[in-house]
Amino acid sequence: MNWTALLINLGASLVAVAVVMALTMAYALRRGEQSIVDTVWGLGFAVVAAVSFFLSAGEGDGLQRWVTLALTAVWGVRLGAYIYARNRGKGEDPRYAALLRHNQGKLVPYVIRTIYWPQGAIMWVVSLPVQVAMYVAEPIPALLWAGVAVWAIGFAFEAVGDAQLASFKRDPANAGRLMDRGLWAWTRHPNYFGDSVVWTGLFLLACSHWVGLLSIVGPALMTHMLVNKSGKALLERRMSRKRGPEYAAYVARTSGFFPRPPRRGTA
Template sequence: MSDVSGVSGVGAAHGFPWGHFAAGLPWSAPAALAVMLVTFAVAVRKGMHRIVDIAWGLGFTAVALTSLLASTGAGGDPVRRVLVTALTALWGLRLAGHIARRGRGHGEDPRYARLLAKAPGDPNLYALRMVYLLQGALVWLVSLPVQAAHYVPDPMGWVAWVGVALWAVGLFFEAVGDAQLARFKADPANRGQIMDRGLWRYTRHPNYFGDFCVWWGLFLLAAGSIPVAVAVVVAPLVMSLLLTRGSGQRLLEQHMSSRPGYAGYVARTSGFFPRPPRSRGGPAAASRPPSGR
């Protein structure tokens, strides 16, 4: 098979084992579901559903490990198989650990409190349907490139290595942005101020931009041919929509919009893709924005 990520150019996916790939998909779905159901049981016992956010990264890790096992003997390139598993697990476990540390000692997330306050019938069963099962389905869908990468038979080519580099950029923005924000919020002197330093000076959402890069990077790692790329491109597109129009940027900015000075921060700072901030001299930058992230 000619591989888009190889030196031979773009070709048909004659060598991609579609049958093996299709046979592996039913194994990854129960892996994602199991993580969500275990998390649901723990959440009900603790009386707090915010811990489902921890399961997001764990679910992708479980799918990657399951795909690695399910693809054994299917002819996938061993370097690509190990690399995509390791990169997904590193991203997922870091994210899960960060969210667990951030939520320690806090009560229910306001998002879930508002959702469950409107629940018809049993709030826990409503949360199971609208949060846990939905997130499990999204984990399975968004992880399609991770699953497909385990079956690509060709050696790593330049497109795949560009994907690894893009993943690394994404992890940098996520990890560094989260660490900068955690240090900022831990300092009492910063109470009531917006974090507009470090990476937060160049984008209002370095963590969401990092997620965006991670999942487009993993997509490139799987895109061994045009047919495979077409089959799984829905995954990074869905993740991009979630980050920019779904539960990511849009909801956070709605929550922050009433904070004093936030409009000035919005006026001078990119909403997603990093860029140098606009001049502080304009009317939108009249006051230093407060924090609240």
């Protein structure tokens, strides 16, 4: 592995993330809608993958580089398109509205500190497996294809879970009802579980070189955020307040993260 080239890539990707976050912030401030950053989240990873792909030309294995770029871009573009369609015309997300109510100073420094700097830093750390995978000169075929298989399982959970939820919400007959069908009967968060598995698969692509093992921090951080911070924990607090006993019963019968058959006979 060319260590100098990898270090240059790490720096260039950091600049790319900063540019993505700065442009997103400028547009969001102009629109008065900070939740735009959610749409850009997945696309930012695709940008990092593209930057790493071009910088790693002549350094990493060609097939592995193309596979890493394709998997990251497909995941990021699909996620961005889904969130854009879901949020279009709905105004500011309640999470960001609540956050902005605590602003006691100038808006720009506040949103940098509370939204764009944290999300940019997380994006860069989570993307480390993608960056390292681009510079692996001799990937182990079993790890390469295992990574693709794990990614595919995660992508299926995330995409199918999102599609099932969107279809459920479009049906007027489901107004006021709780989604507990399909994958949502096996885990309360098929999309978050799938997201975690996707990044585990991308991590496997980097593991043909020992330095790739260090990039476990990427999927570990993504999973931590999804489970304990901005994903599952935050959503479940809101749903518990909103739906009370109905949601408590759903929690009792349905796994919180890892899929399993729903418990039967749970009140």
